[in-house]
Amino acid sequence: MKHWRIDEVAWDRFDPSKVDPALIPLVKAAAMVERNGTDYAIYLNRVFADDLDFRQAADHWAEEEVQHGDALGKWATLADPSWDYHAAFARYKAGYHLPLDAEASIRGSRTGELIARCMVETGTSSYYTALGEAAQEPVLKQICRNIAADEFRHFKLFYDHMRRYLARENIGLLRRLRIAASRITESEDDELAFAWHCGNAPEGQAYEHASCTAAYMAGATAFYRFRHVERGMGMIFKAVGLPPRGRLSDLSAKVAWRLLQWRRQRLTQRLAA
């Protein structure tokens, strides 16, 4: 059972006068990545081939992710009626491929795969919380709230399964930290940058990774506040097995906040150049 359905969103409350134009390209890009959840479920079904419980949970998870894409896509179409969600997603699907033929996790273990999933859900839950708080347009606010709540539940889902595998696979803290860190740095890989391109570049324009990453990251990080980073850091700590609240987590959140602002400044300069 999904926790909400697209037709329960109060679409009739859409108010074009309250749309922040800076949010539209971010919503378009996010719709691409979310809609692609079914592909990730195919990969997870292969990696966890003999774990029926988890495979069922992964299929259900993917349905929710696809709904995130469809809700964001529908909102972006209201905000920009000239935008074609399905055509944009078709471009994304044709150009971005997950390793669907994998026999084992690209993270080296099932625990590692689930830690990486926890990092993604940490990122999405804080992102949609930040977007939802920044949005003035009531429908987008509602969608982002619904999605953020799903993403927090997804974190818990992957975390619980991760704990089960950790007891079996016994991956050390350093390796868990390395997996978490490498998944976080992948946020500047093609998955998001290409989604930005497909969601926003005119048809026929060539994909340029650096400028798309800069546009996406500079746009997205503008809406973060310290509290989002602080909460996200607690989730990262929890996922790798460190105390989510305490001096180390506080300090890491402060460092991450500084890094985020520094990175944003660099990317904004790169865009201006």
Ligand SMILES: [Fe+2]
């Ligand atoms: Fe999602």
Ligand SMILES: [Fe+2]
């Ligand atoms: Fe999610």
